[in-house]
Amino acid sequence: xxxxxxxxxxxxxxxxxxxxxxxxxxxxxxxxxxxxxxxxxxxxxxxxxxxxxxxxxxxxxxxxxxxxxxxxxxxxxxxxxxxxxxxxxxxxxxxxxxxxxxxxxxxxxxxxxxxxxxxxxxxxxxxxxxx
Numbered sequence: 001x002x003x004x005x006x007x008x009x010x011x012x013x014x015x016x017x018x019x020x021x022x023x024x025x026x027x028x029x030x031x032x033x034x035x036x037x038x039x040x041x042x043x044x045x046x047x048x049x050x051x052x053x054x055x056x057x058x059x060x061x062x063x064x065x066x067x068x069x070x071x072x073x074x075x076x077x078x079x080x081x082x083x084x085x086x087x088x089x090x091x092x093x094x095x096x097x098x099x100x101x102x103x104x105x106x107x108x109x110x111x112x113x114x115x116x117x118x119x120x121x122x123x124x125x126x127x128x129x130x131x
Contacts, residue, residue: 008032012063013070022060029059 030047033054039045077084
């Protein structure tokens with residue numbers, strides 16, 4: 001996979017993003033590509049044409065790819081590693097199983113990384129709009 005700019009999506013494996021966040025990231029990514037290509041606002045070049053010229057995946061697609069790779073790495077860790085334990089607790093709580101001890105929820109985040117990993121349809125929909 002060709003990658004555009006690692007500083008844009010640094011740490012994106014664990015971000016929880018709203019649709020408005022995804023739109024802002026994607027517009028920034030497109031603005032950067034237009035600047036690199038020297039396209040001015042009055043040139044009326046469509047987003048599809050920009051993607052065709054650069055042949056880079058959308059930032060949304062890159063984030064989804066990084067998330068999938070990250071959770072794959074965590075899933076392959078040894079059972080005694082804390083990151084794998086936390087991932088197991090999160091998956092089990094998603095299935096309705098409560099942990100036995102040491103788990104206290106203070107507040108609910110907007111949506112978890114696991115929930116966003118389960119929703120590739122959102123990513124696919126935005127990817128199809130861009131390409």
